[in-house]
Amino acid sequence: MSFRIAKPLIYSLLTTQLAGCMVGPDYVRPEATVPTEFKEVKGWKQAQPRDNVLSGKWWEIFDDAKLNELEEQVASANQSIIQAEAQFRQAEHLVLTAEAALLPSATLNGSAQRFVAPSGGNFSPVGGVRNTFTNSASANWQLDLWGGVRRQIEANVDNAQASAATMQALILSSQSTLALNYFQLKILDEQKKLLDETVAAFSRTLEITQNRYAAGIVAKSDVVQAETQLESTRALSINLGVQRANFEHAIAVLIGKAPGQLTLPSSELTTKLPSIPLTMPSELLERRPDIAVAERQAAAANASIGVAKAAYFPTVNLNASEGFQSGLLETLYTSARNYWTLGPASAALVIFDGGAKNAQYKQRIDAFDASVANYRQTVLTAFQQVEDNLSALRILEEEAEVRNKAVASANQALALTINQYKAGTVSFINVMTAQTVALTNRVSSVQLQGSRLAASVQLITALGGGWDLNQVPNSEQIGGEIKWTDYVNIPGVDQGKSENSASTSLNDLLQFHIVP
Secondary structure: OOHHHHHHHHHHHHHHHHOOOOOOOOOOOOOOOOOOOOHHHOOOOOOOHHHOOOOOOHHHHHOOHHHHHHHOOHHHHOHHHHHHHHHHHHHHHHHHHHHHOOOOEEEEEEEEEEEEEOEOOOOEOOOEEEEEEEEEEEEEEEEOOOOHHHHHHHHHHHHHHHHHHHHHHHHHHHHHHHHHHHHHHHHHHHHHHHHHHHHHHHHHHHHHHHHHHHOOOOOHHHHHHHHHHHHHHHHHHHHHHHHHHHHHHHHHHHOOOOHHHOOOOOOOOOOOOOOOOOOOHHHHHHHOHHHHHHHHHHHHHHHHHHHHHHOOOOEEEEEEEEEEEEOOHHHOOOHHHEEEEEOOOEEEOOOOOOOHHHHHHHHHHHHHHHHHHHHHHHHHHHHHHHHHHHHHHHHHHHHHHHHHHHHHHHHHHHHHHHHHHHHOOOOHHHHHHHHHHHHHHHHHHHHHHHHHHHHHHHHHHHOOOOOOHHHOOOOOOOOOOOOHHHHOOOOOOOOOOOOOOOOOOHHHHOOOOOOO
C-alpha cells in the first residue's frame, strides 16, 4: 500500500479530528464592576467635541516640540520594549508549536548493515559476509478527538495576545515615565531660574545691609544673617543640579541611549495644561492595555481547563510506514523490495495515576478563579487611577488659584518690608521672614505647576493613552505569515529579527567542519 492510496483515508481522519468534541468550558468574559460615570468628573473641563478621543501620539496634546522628539524614540529604541517585542514573538511561536500537534509527524529512516551470517545446522544455508540496506518513511498521528490540542492552541493564542498587550502597556508606561521625567526636569529648570533670581535679590539686600552697617545704622549681625541667607539660597540652587542630572540620565535610558549621549539644555517652561478628552467608564475596558492583559490571561486559564480535562480521555495513535529493503544497493529501489505497514493503531487510557490528573484539573480551575479575580482587581484599579487624577487636577487647580494670590501677597509684603527696613522702622529679621515667605510661595507655585502637569500625564495614562483593544492581534494574525519551509526541519532558514542572531543558514548546514 502506498501513501497515495492512504491519502483519502488521511483526509477523512483529519476531518473527523477537526469535527471532534472539545471538552472543557467555553470562555465567557468575566463580569466586572463598571460605574455609569466617573465620580470626580463633576466640574471637569471637557475637551472640545473634535478632540473627544486621545490619539496614539498622546504627548502631542502638550504642544512641546522637544517632548515630541523624545517620545518618538521610545517605542523603537527602548531596550525593555525591544525585549517585550521578542517575548511576544516567542509567544507567537508557541502557538505554532501547539498547532503542529494537530498534524502527523513524518520521519525518513535509512540504514546500512554489514554482517557475517552463520551457516549450517538450523542457520541459513548460505553463510559469509552479507549486506542489508533499508530506506523507509514512517508517519505517526495522535488524533485530537477530545480537543486537548485545540484547547492548548486556544490557550497559547490567548497568552500571545496577552503578551502583545503587555508590550503595549510597557510602551505606554515608558512614554508616560519619559513625559513625567521631562516635565520634572523642566520644573527644576524653573526652580533654578527662580532661585538664581532670588540670589540676585538677596545680593542686593546684602549690599543694602552692608551699607547700613558701614553707616552705623545696623549691627554686624544683620550683615551675617544676610550673608547666611544668600549662601543658603545659592546652595539650594546648586543642589538642584543633582536631581536634574538624574532626570536627564533617566530620559536617555528610556530612549535607548547612554546617559552621556544626551544633553537637554535648560529652557523656559512654556507648556500649558491641556484639555484632556475623557471616555465613558465602560469604554475604559477597551482602552487600557493592562486590562486587556488580565482579560486574555483569564481566557488562557479557561482554555487550560479544557487541556486538563482532555487528559481524562484515551489517546489514539495511528502509525504507517513504507520503505525498501535489500541486500544489494543497486536493487534497493525496486518494486520487489518494497514493503509497507499500516498500524499499529493504538489507544491508551490511564485508569490509575494516584490522583495526579484530578489534582491538575482542580489546579487549572483554581488558576482560572485567580485570573478572574486579578482581572476584576485590574479593572477596579484602573477606575481608581482615573478618579485619583481627575480629583488631583480639580483640587490642584483650586490650589493654584489660592497659591497665586499668596505669591502676589507675599511679594507685596516683601516690598513693603524692605522699604520699612530702609526707613529704619523694622529690623532685618522682618526682612528675612518676608523674603523666606515670598521664596517659599514662589517655589511652591512652580512645584504646583509640575504636579498639575504630572497629574495630566497620569490621567492620560490611566485612560489608556489612545490605545485601543483592536490593536491586539487576532488568532489569524498571531504567528505572522507561515512559509512552507516552516514545516521542514531545517533550522536557520529564517534568520529572525536580531542582527546578532545565532541562527544557522541552510548553506552552513551543508558544510562540514573537521576540528582536529
